[in-house]
Amino acid sequence: MKVLYFAWLREKARVSEETVAPPKAVKTVGDLMRWLKGRGGGHAEAFADVSMVRCAVNQEHVPLDHPVKEGDEVAFFPPVTGG
Amino acid sequence: MIKVQAEDFDVGRELERLSYGNHAIGGVCCFIGIVRDLAGSKEIAAMTLEHYPQMTEKALAEIEAEARSRWPLEDVLIIHRYGRLEPGDRIVMVATASGHRQAAIESCHFLIDWLKTKAPFWKLEETPDGGEWVDARASDNKAAARWVKPKPVAKKPNAAE
Numbered sequence: 033m034k035v036l037y038f039a040w041l042r043e044k045a046r047v048s049e050e051t052v053a054p055p056k057a058v059k060t061v062g063d064l065m066r067w068l069k070g071r072g073g074g075h076a077e078a079f080a081d082v083s084m085v086r087c088a089v090n091q092e093h094v095p096l097d098h099p100v101k102e103g104d105e106v107a108f109f110p111p112v113t114g115g
Numbered sequence: 116m117i118k119v120q121a122e123d124f125d126v127g128r129e130l131e132r133l134s135y136g137n138h139a140i141g142g143v144c145c146f147i148g149i150v151r152d153l154a155g156s157k158e159i160a161a162m163t164l165e166h167y168p169q170m171t172e173k174a175l176a177e178i179e180a181e182a183r184s185r186w187p188l189e190d191v192l193i194i195h196r197y198g199r200l201e202p203g204d205r206i207v208m209v210a211t212a213s214g215h216r217q218a219a220i221e222s223c224h225f226l227i228d229w230l231k232t233k234a235p236f237w238k239l240e241e242t243p244d245g246g247e248w249v250d251a252r253a254s255d256n257k258a259a260a261r262w263v264k265p266k267p268v269a270k271k272p273n274a275a276e
Contacts, residue, residue, distance in 0.1 A: 109237065
């Protein structure tokens with residue numbers, strides 16, 4: 033599973049892209065986020081305030097209960113500020 | 116048409132191209148977003164727009180499709196820049212062309228409001244205190260919420276039927 037980070041989440045996690053193999057118990061984007069946060073360090077900082085994190089699975093905005101599976105591209109980012 | 120690019124664009128030329136040769140078009144509406152030199156009370160030397168390249172064009176194309184499903188549009192243009200921009204630089208252009216003004220004006224307004232809360236862009240401002248990520252504004256969400264269609268009300272079963 034490919035995980036991407038953008039804006040201040042990328043800065044806090046200190047990584048822009050990584051490939052991860054979460055355990056089977058990780059079934060949703062929210063599970064993945066909690067698992068990544070549990071790794072501590074920059075990841076714990078990036079996910080400190082879950083209310084500020086938005087996510088996309090395979091380039092579509094999704095809620096935290098959206099399922100994730102092997103081969104997905106999951107992105108975490110703050111609320112968007114384009115335009 | 117969607118364009119995501121680092122380079123600036125020529126507004127006159129883009130508008131000309133949008134309606135050229137299509138005589139069904141009776142009105143064109145255009146919004147241009149420009150970098151300001153102030154954020155709150157802080158002076159901004161520049162801002163850097165980061166985006167999610169694999170997702171940006173897809174998200175903008177969905178926004179365009181939504182506008183086309185709501186209004187009778189002859190053409191739509193969205194240009195969004197990324198990279199480092201300075202005050203006075205253009206960030207975004209949205210232009211809509213339709214047979215009549217109402218559809219052109221409303222859909223242009225919809226597109227820029229919708230884009231602000233859906234397109235995966237993030238702004239990092241260069242302030243005297245260092246780089247600061249721009250927070251999403253509640254007012255932007257409110258502006259976009261105006262365009263959310265009410266969910267269709269489930270039809271109550273009618274005993275007479």
